[in-house]
Amino acid sequence: MEMFDDPARWLPFTFAALMGVSILVYVVLDGFDLGVGVLFPFATDDEKDTMVASIGPFWDANETWLVLAIGLLLVAFPTAHGEILTALYLPVAIMLIGLILRGVAFEFRVKAPTPHKASWNAAFLVGSLMTSLSQGFMLGKYIMGLESTLGTWAFAMITAVFLTVAYSFIGACWLILKTEGALQAKAVQWARGGIFGLALGLGAVSLATPLVSARIFDKWFAWPEMLWLAPLPILSALTVLLLWRSLSGLPNPQDKGARTPFLYSIVLFVLAFGGLAYSFYPYVVPEKITIYEAASAPESLMIILVGAVVVIPMIGGYTALAYTVFKGKAAELRYD
Amino acid sequence: MDTLMLSRIQFGANISFHILFPTITIALGWVLLFFKLRFNATGDGKWMEAYQFWVKVFALSFAMGVVSGITMSFQFGTNWPGFMEAVGNIAGPLLAYEIMTAFFLEAVFLGIMLFGFSRVPGWLHTLSTFLVAFGTSMSAFWIIVLNSWMHTPQGYEMIDGVAHATSWFEIIFNPSMPYRFIHMMLASGLTVAFLVAGLSAFRWLLGDRSGGVQATLKTGVYLGALLIPVQIFMGDLHGLNTLEYQPQKVAAMEGNWDTQSNVPLLLFAIPDEEARENRMEIGIPNGASLILKHKADGVVPGLNDFVTEDGEVLHPPVAPVFWSFRIMVGTGFAMLLLSWFAAFKMMRKGRGPAALPRVALFAMVPMAFSGWVATLAGWYTTEIGRQPWLVQGVLTTEQAVADVPAPFVGITLAAYLSIYVLLLGAYIAVLFYLARKGVSGDVPRPRTPLSGQAVASNVPAE
Ligand code: HDD
Ligand code: HEM
Ligand code: HEM
Numbered sequence: 001m002e003m004f005d006d007p008a009r010w011l012p013f014t015f016a017a018l019m020g021v022s023i024l025v026y027v028v029l030d031g032f033d034l035g036v037g038v039l040f041p042f043a044t045d046d047e048k049d050t051m052v053a054s055i056g057p058f059w060d061a062n063e064t065w066l067v068l069a070i071g072l073l074l075v076a077f078p079t080a081h082g083e084i085l086t087a088l089y090l091p092v093a094i095m096l097i098g099l100i101l102r103g104v105a106f107e108f109r110v111k112a113p114t115p116h117k118a119s120w121n122a123a124f125l126v127g128s129l130m131t132s133l134s135q136g137f138m139l140g141k142y143i144m145g146l147e148s149t150l151g152t153w154a155f156a157m158i159t160a161v162f163l164t165v166a167y168s169f170i171g172a173c174w175l176i177l178k179t180e181g182a183l184q185a186k187a188v189q190w191a192r193g194g195i196f197g198l199a200l201g202l203g204a205v206s207l208a209t210p211l212v213s214a215r216i217f218d219k220w221f222a223w224p225e226m227l228w229l230a231p232l233p234i235l236s237a238l239t240v241l242l243l244w245r246s247l248s249g250l251p252n253p254q255d256k257g258a259r260t261p262f263l264y265s266i267v268l269f270v271l272a273f274g275g276l277a278y279s280f281y282p283y284v285v286p287e288k289i290t291i292y293e294a295a296s297a298p299e300s301l302m303i304i305l306v307g308a309v310v311v312i313p314m315i316g317g318y319t320a321l322a323y324t325v326f327k328g329k330a331a332e333l334r335y336d
Numbered sequence: 337m338d339t340l341m342l343s344r345i346q347f348g349a350n351i352s353f354h355i356l357f358p359t360i361t362i363a364l365g366w367v368l369l370f371f372k373l374r375f376n377a378t379g380d381g382k383w384m385e386a387y388q389f390w391v392k393v394f395a396l397s398f399a400m401g402v403v404s405g406i407t408m409s410f411q412f413g414t415n416w417p418g419f420m421e422a423v424g425n426i427a428g429p430l431l432a433y434e435i436m437t438a439f440f441l442e443a444v445f446l447g448i449m450l451f452g453f454s455r456v457p458g459w460l461h462t463l464s465t466f467l468v469a470f471g472t473s474m475s476a477f478w479i480i481v482l483n484s485w486m487h488t489p490q491g492y493e494m495i496d497g498v499a500h501a502t503s504w505f506e507i508i509f510n511p512s513m514p515y516r517f518i519h520m521m522l523a524s525g526l527t528v529a530f531l532v533a534g535l536s537a538f539r540w541l542l543g544d545r546s547g548g549v550q551a552t553l554k555t556g557v558y559l560g561a562l563l564i565p566v567q568i569f570m571g572d573l574h575g576l577n578t579l580e581y582q583p584q585k586v587a588a589m590e591g592n593w594d595t596q597s598n599v600p601l602l603l604f605a606i607p608d609e610e611a612r613e614n615r616m617e618i619g620i621p622n623g624a625s626l627i628l629k630h631k632a633d634g635v636v637p638g639l640n641d642f643v644t645e646d647g648e649v650l651h652p653p654v655a656p657v658f659w660s661f662r663i664m665v666g667t668g669f670a671m672l673l674l675s676w677f678a679a680f681k682m683m684r685k686g687r688g689p690a691a692l693p694r695v696a697l698f699a700m701v702p703m704a705f706s707g708w709v710a711t712l713a714g715w716y717t718t719e720i721g722r723q724p725w726l727v728q729g730v731l732t733t734e735q736a737v738a739d740v741p742a743p744f745v746g747i748t749l750a751a752y753l754s755i756y757v758l759l760l761g762a763y764i765a766v767l768f769y770l771a772r773k774g775v776s777g778d779v780p781r782p783r784t785p786l787s788g789q790a791v792a793s794n795v796p797a798e
Contacts, residue, residue: 057447060402064435064443067409071435074412074420075428082417086738089414093748096407097755103403104759107396111766297500300425304432311436318444325448325455 011302012295015076016284018308019069024273026065028170028266033059035171037102037128038164039190040121047183048121052106054178054330059106061319063099073284076301077294080284087146091134098130129164136163143209143276145286155208162201169194170269173262176250178330184258188250191261195247199240202272206233209279213287216279229278236271239264340737342745343415346752348719352712353756354408357401359711362476362521363528364394365469367555372465374551376458382547386555389548389774390532393767395450400763402443407752415745416726418736423499423727426492426507430482438475442468473521480520484513486727487718488581499730511581515574516718522567523714526671527707529563532556533678534704535771537697540689544775553689557682560675568668572627578721579628582728583637584650585721588657590624594638599624603662607654612640652723660716667710674699705764 033055043051074081085092101123109120140156141147172194175187210217220229246260282290295301368390375383409431412420420427448456448464456464491506492499501507533556539549579586587593591602591614601623605614625634642651678696685691726733 057451060399060446061440061443063402063406064439067406067439068435070409070413071431074409075424075432078420078424078428081413081420082738085410085413086417086740089738089740089744090748092410092414093751096410097751099406100403100755100759103399103406104762107399108762108766111392111396111770112762113769296428297425297498299501300429303501303504304429307429307433307436311440315436315440315444318441322444322447325452 007298007302008295009292011298011305012076012291014305015072015295015301016281016291019072019076020273020277022065022069022072024270026062026069027273028269029058029062029065031167031269032170032174032262033062034102034128034132035167035169036175037124037171038132038168039171039175039187040125040128042186042190043183045121047186050179050183050330051175052109052124054175056106057322057326059103061322063103075304076296077284077289077291078296080289080291080294083285083289084142084146088138088141091137091141095131095134095138098127098132098134100127102127102131132164132167133160136160139163142286143205144212145288158204159201162197162204165194165197166201166269169198170262170265173265177259177262180251180255180329184251188247192244192247195240195243198268202236202240202268205272206275209276213279215287219279232271232275232278236268236275239268239271243268339740339742339745340734342742342749343737343740344733346745346749347411347415349749349753349756350404350407350411352715353752353760354401354404355711355715356708356760357397357404358472358476359524359527359707360397360531361394361401362472362524364390364397364531365465365472366525367528367532367559368394369462369465369469370555371551372462376462380547382551385546385548386552389770390552391450392770393531393535395446396763396766398442398446400759414740415738416736417738419726419731422497422731422736423486423492426485426489426499426501427482429501429504430478430485430507434475434478438471438478442471442475445471476520476524477517480517481508481510481513484516485510487516487722488512489727489730494730512574512577515570515577519567519570519574519714522563522570523707523711525563526560526567527711529556529560529675530671530700530707531704533560533675534700534702535767536689537692537700538704538768539771539775541694541697541701542772542775548774550689554682557675557678560671561679564668564672564675568672571665571668576628579637582721584639584642585652585657585718586628587637587639587642588652588654588721589661589717590628590636591654591658592624592636592638593640595635595641596638597625597633597635598622599628599634599636601627602658605658607658609654650724652721657717657721660713660720664710664713664717667706667713670703671706671710674703 036051036055040048040051070081073084105120105124105127109117109124112120137156137160140159141152143159144152144155169191172187172190176184176191179187210220219225243261243264246257246264249257250261251258280286282292284291284294368387371383371387371390374380375387445464445467449461449468452464453461485507488511489499490510491501491503493502494500532552536549536553536556540553575586575589590599591605591607592599593612593614598621600617600619600621602614602617602619604616604618606616607614622632624636625632628634628636639651639654643649674696678692678700681691681693681696682688722728724732724734726736
């Protein structure tokens with residue numbers, strides 16, 4: 001392919017792909033632990049401890065994917081980075097404050113004097129909610145081309161709610177996998193409730209995106225692209241059905257199929273993300289700046305790529321190690 | 337206030353809050369590794385006790401460092417888009433390497449280090465502790481490289497107002513990097529030394545005589561006593577390096593208006609930028625000339641050299657640089673005095689902490705946070721001393737600021753500040769709470785009799 005002859009073309013593409021992968025990994029991984037936070041009000045105090053224990057060893061590394069994603073945007077597409085983040089100034093600030101509250105609550109809730117625990121639990125919930133809602137809001141604004149009108153605002157409010165539902169759904173699926181007994185039974189109920197919101201949200205975003213942008217409309221509803229894009233919505237619908245089926249068999253005494261909902265929900269996230277990525281390519285700021293216009297100098301991208309090729313497999317390796325060390329049902333978190 | 341001023345305050349507030357916790361985690365990681373290795377070698381329970389107490393402080397500080405660090409990485413885009421647009425080709429790869437080589441390493445192995453003690457073999461736990469400590473130091477390295485490059489840029493060329501790298505070697509090993517990196521690592525070591533000594537002294541004063549407290553009190557005092565002379569020596573070298581590359585900053589640090597010989601070392605003065613002179617000077621004759629040029633009649637650059645013909649001021653604001661420098665150096669000498677006195681007492685009597693007079697113990701408690709004071713003062717000297725430049729000679733702070741409405745910046749600033757005040761209060765309160773709880777023995781250890789006061793403060797374990 002001629003694209004690979006010219007570093008000024010394949011480097012930005014590679015970096016856009018890397019960034020996409022980090023965002024996707026972030027949304028799945030921090031998605032489930034944010035979701036666990038959003039589900040806090042429905043759990044008893046003991047259950048809250050188990051819920052936190054199920055994500056305790058992972059949340060920090062999960063958030064690092066956000067740092068990587070934003071870092072890649074910053075380093076590979078500096079002009080777009082400025083444009084996007086200044087346009088999203090307030091929601092970004094809300095998200096950051098949410099992440100702060102949540103991140104410190106992990107530690108404070110067990111280290112502060114016992115009477116304060118309830119307040120830190122509340123901080124954990126509020127932080128998780130602020131983060132999920134503002135991320136959903138930013139997604140909506142981004143889909144709407146970062147325009148600020150009443151309509152885009154309303155749309156962004158809707159995506160805010162849907163993304164939060166999606167996170168709590170994958171959070172519930174994670175809990176089905178990591179817990180047992182009464183909490184697991186509850187988590188199955190939460191997941192069953194969440195699946196409708198999830199399907200609705202997917203539908204709404206899929207419909208709205210081509211409607212607001214003629215360019216995206218043309219990308220999807222042209223022949224023959226339609227043919228090989230058709231599997232995307234069909235597979236998504238199928239996955240939702242499979243999810244529903246796998247949930248109806250749970251919980252069961254042998255704990256059979258406890259992983260299935262979580263795996264299916266990852267598939268669903270991947271499909272949804274794939275659709276969005278297809279819609280926006282080659283733009284990094286929708287309808288304004290393409291990845292090729294925004295990219296840093298090739299020599300700078302090259303030096304990062306060299307590091308990335310060496311380091312990212314290592315990151316994968318030790319992440320796998322951590323998930324192996326802490327596999328199985330969540331146990332009480334202890335330092336000894 | 338305008339967007340520029342508010343953005344500067346916001347960035348300053350965020351990074352000041354952030355640096356408080358990395359300074360602790362960078363060195364505390366190594367101290368924990370030390371405790372763990374001592375335990376592996378001796379099997380003495382007191383080292384495990386020390387480890388288990390301080391690993392909690394580490395976990396808490398780490399969480400604070402992570403969440404405030406995430407804020408930092410967004411601030412580039414939200415407040416200073418011009419920074420990445422102009423020097424993104426240099427700053428980008430450095431930040432990317434920090435994320436790839438350091439952040440993931442720390443974050444993943446932290447889980448194993450904190451919660452994996454009974455799940456993984458001993459060697460893997462020790463290795464995880466090492467990797468976390470190594471990771472925090474790596475991240476300090478990369479971010480300091482970037483920051484040093486902003487002070488002493490080289491290895492780049494400007495094409496259409498955008499910096500392009502010409503030599504990564506020159507960029508990474510820029511002239512101020514070695515000084516700044518070593519000075520910062522030592523600052524971190526000192527911060528932890530005094531924090532460990534201070535909290536252990538607090539427990540000692542509450543009547544805790546356990547092996548763990550003895551071990552950490554000694555570790556803190558000796559570590560402090562060892563590092564502080566090195567730090568003062570490094571600080572001097574750092575100043576000479578700055579004199580070469582940023583003379584206007586040194587002029588502000590010394591409060592010296594005219595380029596001249598026999599410049600005194602000012603201990604006190606009120607720099608007045610309107611009148612361009614100092615009021616109420618108290619100084620040591622020839623002091624500054626001696627320190628900076630190593631001879632009494634050495635010529636020291638003055639601030640008036642950095643005002644253009646038509647009156648444009650190209651030097652930093654004088655009073656903040658002048659005073660923060662004095663606070664740092666003053667704290668450094670207070671550290672020297674206290675740690676040497678305590679170390680001397682402990683060594684001479686050979687009785688360990690029991691030889692410490694009560695006043696030394698009482699002095700250590702507030703000094704627990706002296707590292708924070710000196711570190712912040714040091715950063716203010718460095719960063720305010722670079723103004724009006726963001727990247728020395730390349731980009732001014734004003735050029736980099738975002739086009740965001742001032743009220744947005746103001747509102748978010750107020751929100752950040754209130755959260756920071758709250759969290760800082762909670763953090764310090766929890767440190768002392770953990771220390772008090774430690775006294776009542778929440779970790780298994782050979783019991784030593786506790787004083788009545790300590791038993792009274794018994795609190796149920798988690
Ligand atoms: C001298 C040390 C130092 C300095 C000057 C800075 N940092 Fe920092 N940072 C660290 C030393 C550190 C650390 C020790 O590596 C931390 C603290 C706790 C931790 O997780 O790592 C960290 C955490 C940390 C994190 C969270 C990483 C994670 O998820 O694990 C981010 C995103 C940043 N920092 C970003 C920044 C930015 C953008 C800075 C400058 C503008 C900055 N830091 C200054
Ligand atoms: C961690 C320790 C640091 C502290 C405490 C610190 C503190 C400060 C302070 C107080 C200012 C405000 C100066 C003024 O406006 O008068 C400032 C400016 C600045 N510093 Fe640092 N700094 C630190 C490290 C860094 C690092 C590592 C970087 C870059 C990677 C950096 C980038 C900047 C930028 C972009 C500004 C300009 C914005 C401004 O003027 O407020 N700083 N810093
Ligand atoms: C007592 C003797 C000391 C001297 C002579 C000294 C000297 C200096 C100088 C000249 C700078 C400014 C560098 C620049 O121009 O950019 C600086 C910065 C700094 N100092 Fe010190 N220092 C001393 C003690 C300390 C202590 C005790 C600490 C902390 C525990 C500390 C922490 C820092 C930090 C964090 C910075 C900013 C980062 C850097 O530029 O390295 N210093 N110091």
